[in-house]
Amino acid sequence: MNNQFEHILVEKQNQIGFITLNRPKVLNAINRKMVSEIVSVALQFDRDDDVRVIVLSGNGRAFAAGADIDEMSNDSSIDLELLNQFVDWDRLALIKKPLIGAVQGFAFGGGFELALCCDLLFVAEGTELGFPEVNLGVMPGAGGTQRLTKLMGKTKAMEWLFSGDRMSAQEALQYGVINRIISKELLMEETIKFAKKLTEKPPLSLRLIKESVLKAVDYPLYEGMQFERKNFYLLFSSEDQKEGMRAFIEKRNPNYKGK
Ligand code: DAK
Numbered sequence: 001m002n003n004q005f006e007h008i009l010v011e012k013q014n015q016i017g018f019i020t021l022n023r024p025k026v027l028n029a030i031n032r033k034m035v036s037e038i039v040s041v042a043l044q045f046d047r048d049d050d051v052r053v054i055v056l057s058g059n060g061r062a063f064a065a066g067a068d069i070d071e072m073s074n075d076s077s078i079d080l081e082l083l084n085q086f087v088d089w090d091r092l093a094l095i096k097k098p099l100i101g102a103v104q105g106f107a108f109g110g111g112f113e114l115a116l117c118c119d120l121l122f123v124a125e126g127t128e129l130g131f132p133e134v135n136l137g138v139m140p141g142a143g144g145t146q147r148l149t150k151l152m153g154k155t156k157a158m159e160w161l162f163s164g165d166r167m168s169a170q171e172a173l174q175y176g177v178i179n180r181i182i183s184k185e186l187l188m189e190e191t192i193k194f195a196k197k198l199t200e201k202p203p204l205s206l207r208l209i210k211e212s213v214l215k216a217v218d219y220p221l222y223e224g225m226q227f228e229r230k231n232f233y234l235l236f237s238s239e240d241q242k243e244g245m246r247a248f249i250e251k252r253n254p255n256y257k258g259k
Pocket of ligand 1: 025026035067068069085106111132133140141142
């Protein structure tokens with residue numbers, strides 16, 4: 001895929017699709033065009049048989065310092081309603097492949113909301129995360145209050161959302177918001193290493209595990225387990241289930257095709 005985009009860099013390598021936010025001069029402030037570029041490439045990768053995992057990162061000294069304040073400062077409620085830009089944003093939640101965020105520097109506001117759309121977050125030492133919207137007279141609007149609360153619980157989420165304070169990578173790890181902290185120098189290398197591990201797993205299993213785990217966040221236990229079971233049964237229709245079990249019996253490595 002050549003880079004015909006204005007605000008992101010796109011690359012495909014060894015079954016990993018890379019999307020890099022690329023407005024480093026403004027700390028990758030997310031404008032509308034960038035959202036639509038991210039979402040359109042993520043959806044393309046999701047349909048691309050050569051991509052098994054998607055990695056999202058930021059160029060320069062931030063993952064993203066939030067939505068572009070200049071762009072939205074004069075918007076009215078009616079402008080926002082008519083722009084209906086959340087339609088684009090919400091499509092990120094439809095991505096079926098594993099989405100890993102490699103986050104460094106700052107992840108604030110819309111940048112943090114974007115990070116929270118990822119399935120796994122690998123974060124560089126010294127990174128700060130948070131929702132400073134309250135300091136601008138607004139509040140998170142792209143899932144921040146919901147996703148953060150579901151991840152860390154009401155008590156701490158309320159504190160961070162009320163105060164607008166920055167959360168250190170260490171605190172984010174402690175409250176289960178991120179997966180691991182990695183030195184800045186090794187962030188991409190370690191993220192790619194983990195992504196590569198996922199490219200070797202059966203894609204349909206990953207897909208249905210992702211779907212089931214996300215349901216666990218919203219469903220009561222019984223309904224969640226029924227959902228899980230249907231996905232478990234479904235995998236027995238796949239060639240990869242036959243291949244995986246046959247490879248085990250034949251004591252060799254499986255070769256998964258995603259079918
Ligand atoms: N928007 C626009 N420009 C930004 C920016 C932002 N969010 N963040 C930084 N920049 C720009 C700065 O203006 C500066 O530009 P120049 O002055 O050089 O032209 C450049 O990036 C470098 O920033 P600083 O000079 O400020 O760098 P520092 O290291 O001193 O400070 C900082 C870094 C991250 C602490 C600081 O830049 C900062 O506080 N930034 C703003 C953080 C913030 O308040 N973020 C929340 C924004 S509200 C939506 C989805 C989501 C949202 C809205 C709608 N839809 C889908 C509809 C979310 C809203 C938000 O995110």
